[in-house]
Amino acid sequence: MLIQIDFSSEIPIYQQIRNEIVMGIADGRLQPGEKLPTIRALADEFGVNTMTVNKAYALLKQEGYIIADRRAGASVAGTPKGGITTEYAQQLRLLISEAKLQGITQEEFLHYCATIFQELEGTQP
Amino acid sequence: MLIQIDFSSEIPIYQQIRNEIVMGIADGRLQPGEKLPTIRALADEFGVNTMTVNKAYALLKQEGYIIADRRAGASVAGTPKGGITTEYAQQLRLLISEAKLQGITQEEFLHYCATIFQELEGTQP
């Protein structure tokens, strides 16, 4: 589980951790049921405050991506709740708008998305 | 030019304004060369400070989406500079990861993207 944190990024560190774990689950590096590192272990690895990792885990738990077992730490959930929100739709629409204004055609964009999808599937066990 | 601002959102207002304008250009509500509202007018419309709109315009200008003609306000630029950054790729990868974990298949996702693309093209003159 290799995670990269960019301290100079505008994205809050806890968000970056959350994002990396979500992508890790999606591409199969993290399997459903698999145990996540303890908060302290992750905090030490990144050199950040435990509060920061704690926040990331709380967010993931709230979104249904992970399950927090008081005794055995956190583990990857099977399927998150949630579903496509209007907020998600807005984000996607924005990304597509930006792509189009950069001169990217629909075909190119869809092909690029498909490539990313393949990458996620490819590493699936 | 119908723009909706969500004051309770965690996204900064100036970012929201920037996003709305970018999407407005992409879907044809704002045509290249068209004059944008003045900073003051937009600030009044939203009920925000001129500085906030100012920041949004400065951002759009820096990104190449609009140009500020010294004589008469700001107007929509033809084509922005920039290009697809690694940051953009990361955002898209995250969105696709989230979609996949929600149980959305590649086919469904691509179809959804295509729909959004059609909406943008459809309103083009």
Added chain:
Amino acid sequence: MLIQIDFSSEIPIYQQIRNEIVMGIADGRLQPGEKLPTIRALADEFGVNTMTVNKAYALLKQEGYIIADRRAGASVAGTPKGGITTEYAQQLRLLISEAKLQGITQEEFLHYCATIFQELEGTQP
């Protein structure tokens, strides 16, 4: 006398006009004693207000680059007054600092300056 104005630039138009004329004198396109276009002619050519050109001419006159003859319009002066000011030194120091931080060596920079000098001399009659 080909002058290009960039209306979307941050530099005020009157400054751009002033700069172009200064560079025009330096590279020999404008000869000492040569008559400059009338304010109105230049204003029409650029599609700007006469006040703007007026301001540029006033600035050039104050700096000693041109001489304004009430009857025969403005003409290029022989030698300007002025001399190297601390302000000029500051500007040059800033440019050199920026170049250095971009990784440009002293040799490269001096060579580049020499090239520009040659270009100016080359068009001299």
Added chain:
Amino acid sequence: MLIQIDFSSEIPIYQQIRNEIVMGIADGRLQPGEKLPTIRALADEFGVNTMTVNKAYALLKQEGYIIADRRAGASVAGTPKGGITTEYAQQLRLLISEAKLQGITQEEFLHYCATIFQELEGTQP
């Protein structure tokens, strides 16, 4: 870190701060990795608003001269992105034109530039 601000200058204060910091990095007063003063501290030192310093820092960050580590203020970056732009070339050409019209020869100018370069190198550790 001695910075002088000229409140009567036509150059915006935030630009002056930006310029001084760039020159400070170039001449070695500010070392890569070194922490910059906090926005508030600098604002107090100059007697200006925090927003003004904020803008200077945002500009420096955007240009790649400094990085804002989320945990502890801003610090000097190793190497900025960017590179020599046509805008930069124009500025240099203008300065050289002005020098030439003041009667400065190519030799004198290059020598003067070399002197400035030496000053920058000389204070390097």
Added chain:
DNA sequence: GTGGTCTAGACCACT
């Protein structure tokens, strides 16, 4: 009348 700049406060998210 336009955008650009600045002030003197303030609140918030992040760490």
Added chain:
DNA sequence: GTGGTCTAGACCACG
């Protein structure tokens, strides 16, 4: 305690 954001005014250069 840090930077980021925002407000409600204000003045100025520019055209």
